[in-house]
Amino acid sequence: MAEVRPDEISAILRKQLSGFESEADIYDVGTVLQVGDGIARVYGLSQVMMSELVEFPNDVFGMVLNLDEDSVGCVLFGESRLIKEGDIVKRTKRVASMPVGEEMLGRVITPLGVPLDGKGAISTDKYLPIERKALGVIQRAPVKEPLQTGIAAIDSMIPIGRGQRELIIGDRQTGKTAVAIDAIINQKYTHTEEAKKLGIEPVYCIYVAIGQKGSTVAQVVAKLEENEAMDYTTVISATATEPAPLQFIAPYSGATLGEYFRDNGKHALVVYDDLSKQAVAYRELSLLLRRPPGREAYPGDVFYLHSRLLERASKLSDDLGGGSLTALPIIETQQGDVSAYIPTNVISITDGQIYLESSLFNAGVRPAINVGISVSRVGGNAQIKAMKKVAGSLKLDLAQYKALEAFAKFGSDLDVYTQKTLAKGARLVELLKQGQYVPVPIEKQVVAIYLGTNGYLDNIDIADVKRYEKEILEFIEMKYNQVFESIKKEKQLSDKVLEMIKKAADEFVAVFK
Amino acid sequence: MSKYKVSIRYSTSLLEIAISKNLLEVISADVDFILNVFRSSSELVSVMKSPVIKGQLKISIIDEIFKDKTNFETLNFLRFVVKKRRENYLVNILEKYLDLRDEHLCIANVDVKTAYEFDEEQSKALQSNLEKKLNKQVRLNYSIDKTILGGFIARIGDTMYDASIKHQLKLLQKKFTEGGVTLN
Secondary structure: OOOOOHHHHHHHHHHHOOOOOOOOEEEEEEEEEEEEOOEEEEEEOOOOOOOEEEEOHHHOEEEEEEEOOOOEEEEEOOOHHHOOOOOEEEEEEEEOEEEEOHHHOOOEEOOOOOEOOOOOOOOOOEEEEOOOOOOOOOOEOOOOOEOOOOOHHHHHHOOOEOOOEOEEEEOOOOOHHHHHHHHHHHHHHHHOHHHHHOOOOOEEEEEEEEOOOHHHHHHHHHHHHHOOOHHHEEEEEEOOOOOHHHHHHHHHHHHHHHHHHHHOOOEEEEEEEOHHHHHHHHHHHHHHOOOOEOHHHOEOOHHHHHHHHHOOOEEEOHHHOOOEEEEEEEEEOOOOOOOOHHHHHHHHHOOEEEEEOHHHHHOOOOOOEOOOOOEEOOHHHHOOHHHHHHHHHHHHHHHHHHHHHHHHHHHHHOOHHHHHHHHHHHHHHHHHOOOOOOOOOHHHHHHHHHHHHOOOOOOOOHHHHHHHHHHHHHHHHHHOHHHHHHHHHHOOOOHHHHHHHHHHHHHHHHHOO | OHHHHHHHHHHHHHHHHHHHOOOHHHHHHHHHHHHHHHHHOHHHHHHHHOOOOOHHHHHHHHHHHHOOOOOHHHHHHHHHHHHOOOHHHHHHHHHHHHHHHHHHOOEEEEEEEEOOOOOHHHHHHHHHHHHHHHOOEEEEEEEEOHHHOOEEEEEEOOEEEEEEHHHHHHHHHHHHHOOOOOOO
16 A cells, blocks of 8 residues: 655645745734724725725725725725724735636626636636726727627617617616627627628627626526526626625726726627616715715716716727727616616716617517617617618608507508508517517528518518518528528628518518418 | 814924924923823823813913923923813824824834743844834834734834734635635
8 A cells, every 4th residue: 555654745745835935924004993884994004095905804805985184984895794993904005906817707706806606716817907997089999890789679770889888778677687688698699600700709798787686696697508608708796785885896897807808809798787776886885985965865976987987888999909898788767767867877978778668568569679769879880781771761660650659549540651651660560579588690680670671561460470570581591591691791782682582572472371 | 083183283383392492302201201191190181171171270280280390391382282272182192292203203113012022132133123124213112912823013103014923824824725816
């Protein structure tokens, strides 16, 4: 039997520990004067920096948010009951930062980068500060590449470009998170070989959950895993049980991770779900730090809170690698009130908004997007030509339908033209309905919308529209696959393709029952 | 907050008087003495803090206690503080004065915590090392804390020089349990 001699063991131990320093450790300290409600006032720490991380006993960390004349105000990232008056606080000489890198993909982490998913430590040595200044004018480029969400209503009428900030706003239970999750799932395509050949660069996703239920976050992660979307996604979770400071910094850590990808010439999509809860967490902090309350008791800098976060979304110029960071912030309204303080702030900061309405949702229009008041201010430039061509008349048709909708109940008393508009509108609304977690590729969206706006649906029963769409797309895929291939490759609708679609539609009517 | 501002203002003026009249040592000795008196008598502190007792009476109490035992300038300063009705900050003012004086003389006050009492040689070595490091004169105040197990912890202002066994063990523990991402 093999034997290990005790002196061998001690030699190994000594070797393993040889890197361990045993000199005097020098650090700056302060003393806790007062602690409570996630806030600690500290005396000392005379050299401390603003938003520096400080270490309390029992592995609780804090961040400096107030530098007063004779004390320092810190917010705590852990439980305040672990800290007593008189405890020693150490400086870390590092502003609050988080580890970044490709290793973070597929993981669920806290806003400080500590893994939560039980998959072991994350080995990365790159750290970036959580609060960073947004880029200047020179470093940026106009938004020009599309970010496909896979939701026909959005990709056609409210297109989102890479580097854009598009707000998703609506009451509770209107499917805001669903839209964002679908957008993440649809990015799977950008990671395929096929997309690479077509010159579509991969999009890395970050989902930031702020103040949500732990079960909801678990559900989202499970859904992403089920759809194989976790391979290119990081979930940053600050659930409702976490202290307010963690909820407050969570979006900034998401932006930091996204910026890492952007600065390396890659593309990132960050979903902030949701910023109203972050504003509430920040209000809590500010009031505890005795900053004066303003409207709705939010502090004076609540606009800056969101503007500095969303300014970090950007498209880099080609000199800097041409990466991008797209932001999809989510805001929850109360009873559809978009004129409340936080919604108006964020609406004015973003490059457009997607309105979700509970009345539409309950009427079975899902995703419940109100296309009349949803806009995208910069995404149009990023849309592919084919989609631009078919979507122009779609928006017009839907607007006309909305205007005449009130007359729909008069039925056959209406003139022929009005009846026609109503019939077409109803079919288009039906066409844009879409299930959850089933993103549609852009080429199929184009064909479906083309058929809808060019009257091919007019003789189909409303109840059959979805079935017709599904079957004709399958039909075209089987018999006229060049249609899809050509839209994908050339990104536009040539006359030849249009001919083929028309031919396919005519052929299909004969077989459709 | 105002306490801090008030005491620093008065103590600076006392220091300036001491420097301009070349009485730094005399006044510092007086301040030490007065602080000792205040520390030994809580009654005197509460008399000074009491808003009920009239200022004139407080001045005469101060006169009676300190008249022949302190310098004229010091006594005058005490009277002035009472007259300006800042007597409840008096102890703070005097403590701040000592800090400012040390700063003026380039003396660093170092609190040293050791597990066992240092012998002459060790404390001399520590003193000379610290003086070299800080480029200042060093005044060491020793205290004993068995929980640090060995070595010493020196605290200068807000900076700690931690060479205790306890801290080393803690670092070692951290190194063993550490798995990739930690905060420190």
